[in-house]
Amino acid sequence: xxxxxxxxxxxxxxxxxxxxxxxxxxxxxxxxxxxxxxxxxxxxxxxxxxxxxxxxxxxxxxxxxxxxxxxxxxxxxxxxxxxxxxxxxxxxxxxxxxxxxxxxxxxxxxxxxxxxxxxxxxxxxxxxxxxxxxxxxxxxxxxxxxxxxxxxxxxxxxxxxxxxxxxxxxxxxxxxxxxxxxxxxxxxxxxxxxxxxxxxxxxxxxxxxxxxxxxxx
Amino acid sequence: xxxxxxxxxxxxxxxxxxxxxxxxxxxxxxxxxxxxxxxxxxxxxxxxxxxxxxxxxxxxxxxxxxxxxxxxxxxxxxxxxxxxxxxxxxxxxxxxxxxxxxxxxxxxxxxxxxxxxxxxxxxxxxxxxxxxxxxxxxxxxxxxxxxxxxxxxxxxxxxxxxxxxxxxxxxxxxxxxxxxxxxxxxxxxxxxxxxxxxxxxxxxxxxxxxxxxxxxxxxxxxxxxxxxxxxxxxxxxxxxxxxxxxxxxxxxxxxxxxxxxxxxxxxxxxxxxxxxxxxxxxxxxxxxxxxxxxxxxxxxxxxxxxxxxxxxxxxxxxxxxxxxxxxxxx
Numbered sequence: 001x002x003x004x005x006x007x008x009x010x011x012x013x014x015x016x017x018x019x020x021x022x023x024x025x026x027x028x029x030x031x032x033x034x035x036x037x038x039x040x041x042x043x044x045x046x047x048x049x050x051x052x053x054x055x056x057x058x059x060x061x062x063x064x065x066x067x068x069x070x071x072x073x074x075x076x077x078x079x080x081x082x083x084x085x086x087x088x089x090x091x092x093x094x095x096x097x098x099x100x101x102x103x104x105x106x107x108x109x110x111x112x113x114x115x116x117x118x119x120x121x122x123x124x125x126x127x128x129x130x131x132x133x134x135x136x137x138x139x140x141x142x143x144x145x146x147x148x149x150x151x152x153x154x155x156x157x158x159x160x161x162x163x164x165x166x167x168x169x170x171x172x173x174x175x176x177x178x179x180x181x182x183x184x185x186x187x188x189x190x191x192x193x194x195x196x197x198x199x200x201x202x203x204x205x206x207x208x209x210x211x212x213x214x215x216x217x
Numbered sequence: 218x219x220x221x222x223x224x225x226x227x228x229x230x231x232x233x234x235x236x237x238x239x240x241x242x243x244x245x246x247x248x249x250x251x252x253x254x255x256x257x258x259x260x261x262x263x264x265x266x267x268x269x270x271x272x273x274x275x276x277x278x279x280x281x282x283x284x285x286x287x288x289x290x291x292x293x294x295x296x297x298x299x300x301x302x303x304x305x306x307x308x309x310x311x312x313x314x315x316x317x318x319x320x321x322x323x324x325x326x327x328x329x330x331x332x333x334x335x336x337x338x339x340x341x342x343x344x345x346x347x348x349x350x351x352x353x354x355x356x357x358x359x360x361x362x363x364x365x366x367x368x369x370x371x372x373x374x375x376x377x378x379x380x381x382x383x384x385x386x387x388x389x390x391x392x393x394x395x396x397x398x399x400x401x402x403x404x405x406x407x408x409x410x411x412x413x414x415x416x417x418x419x420x421x422x423x424x425x426x427x428x429x430x431x432x433x434x435x436x437x438x439x440x441x442x443x444x445x446x447x448x449x450x451x452x453x454x455x456x457x458x459x460x461x462x463x464x465x466x467x468x469x470x471x472x473x474x475x476x477x478x479x480x481x482x483x484x485x486x487x488x489x490x491x492x493x494x495x496x497x498x499x500x501x502x503x504x505x506x507x508x509x510x511x512x513x514x515x516x517x518x519x520x521x522x523x524x525x526x527x528x529x530x531x532x533x534x535x536x537x538x539x540x541x542x543x544x545x546x547x
Contacts, residue, residue, distance in 0.1 A: 171328060175366035184340065191344070 004125055007132035014136025020113045021144035022193045027113040031145050032182040034104050038161045041149035043097050045142035047086045047105055052114050053134040054082040059122035060130035066123055075118040076109065083108045113141060151185045152176045249435075251348065254487065255308035257436035261427035262315050262482065268423040269319060269416040272385050276323030277416050280330055281315065287334030288314030295343035309348050313337055316482055317356040319417025320475065320522070321363075322376040323386055329370055333359035353529045354486045357522050364522070376413055385413045392474050392512070401464040407472040417482075418475030418521075428481025437485035440494050444501020445480035445508070446471065452509035476508055479521035489529045496532075496539035503528040503535075 005013065020026045030048070034040045055078050059066075066074060087105045090098040098105070108114065117137055122130040153159055156176035158166035175181050269277040292310035296303055305311075317333055337359025345351045364371045373393035378386050388394070390413045391402035406412050410420020418424075431437035453470035471477070484490065484504045491500050504524045511520025 171326070171367060171370075173332075173366040174368060175362060178365065180365065187344075 011136035049138035283330035284318035285314035448505025
């Protein structure tokens with residue numbers, strides 16, 4: 001266990017270098033389904049943050065009791081408990097949003113981000129690291145779904161958080177708030193992220209190479 | 218890579234005789250280039266463009282100018298982003314622009330053509346790796362995008378502008394009129410193209426002239442339009458027999474809408490259609506079948522765009538079915 005990342009590393013990794021949506025390609029179901037506008041994307045992020053944080057902390061606390069062949073069942077039961085709390089909370093206090101998100105809040109139970117974090121981090125490391133990891137990963141998830149939702153809501157309706165930001169003459173690109181828009185936006189943004197990575201990697205590589213080596217290649 | 222070759226060159230002291238070993242295809246006839254095919258398509262489109270200009274006047278000029286310029290700009294932009302040299306010389310973006318413009322309704326607002334062009338070249342082609350790599354017909358990808366994005370501008374009502382000074386545009390499209398009221402357009406008007414519709418689709422005669430030129434030049438495979446037309450004849454014939462009173466005969470099905478334009482100019486895109494002659498015929502049958510299904514049973518008055526996109530997605534499967542078996546293979 002000596003080489004496990006520290007809490008701050010876990011936190012930083014979750015936000016951009018190992019962004020759950022754009023780098024690990026996990027949690028794509030909510031990333032495609034609830035990103036038609038910013039409000040539902042932010043609500044979804046809140047729910048994921050709550051569930052992931054609680055599940056990570058509980059899993060980390062009971063990590064010495066886990067039996068290898070039963071761990072996924074325990075993860076799922078832990079996650080399901082907190083998803084139910086989040087779902088009922090939304091239904092009680094944000095009824096309209098709960099209606100809009102529909103089945104996607106209960107579906108957090110099978111969201112791979114959370115099971116993945118329980119498996120990779122919480123079941124092996126201390127409570128503090130697991131909590132930092134949960135917050136970092138949730139921020140990463142939030143950034144990713146907000147990026148998709150911002151593109152889709154602005155192009156699709158001319159609004160941002162339901163506030164008009166584009167001139168009234170803007171022709172709404174209805175396709176962007178429909179499912180095809182989600183896939184197109186998501187694909188293009190992944191391409192953009194990969195392009196940034198390539199540019200970063202190549203600029204680092206050219207710094208490392210000495211002039212003689214770069215002539216030879 | 219270069220180092221290795223240099224090493225080998227310095228190692229071998231006497232220069233060995235050069236023997237070219239290359240994988241097939243061994244091209245004997247170098248004349249069938251992309252540029253020639255695309256120029257042929259442009260020539261084949263001349264009668265269609267002329268008819269569109271004659272019937273729709275300034276509407277056609279506007280849409281053609283917008284789409285062609287946008288497509289060329291988009292092609293240059295995306296080629297530059299990908300670090301390629303300018304591929305405008307092969308004319309493929311020009312063809313995409315013309316076909317896209319001819320598939321749009323005349324009164325559509327300017328941004329429809331611009332957005333459709335950028336989507337066609339960007340998402341339809343550049344993302345897949347440029348010309349030859351695209352799995353869907355670029356022009357139809359662009360049109361599908363704007364059709365869903367701006368449903369009101371491209372639905373049947375978008376074709377009609379009652380206050381227009383151009384006669385054709387003041388009427389509803391023949392297929393839509395038939396769907397709404399059951400009134401049948403005269404066959405001669407459909408054949409010559411004096412009706413409303415997408416700019417390039419109205420004249421069956423112009424599509425036939427341009428299309429037959431393409432098939433004779435072998436720039437388009439004749440199997441695809443043959444498949445489309447035979448499927449339309451069979452299904453249209455069944456529909457005609459099933460409902461004898463409607464007056465919308467097989468020939469109306471054939472000459473109305475964009476069936477012939479799609480069969481000769483859209484479905485024959487060499488990148489996104491199957492490779493073998495048999496596969497091409499099956500592809501054509503599929504396009505024709507889907508067109509007739511969408512026409513007869515769907516909410517859309519015409520469905521060439523969706524039919525072509527659907528069959529494009531089946532192209533790899535058709536290729537796998539119809540690839541010839543090498544002699545002696547199991």
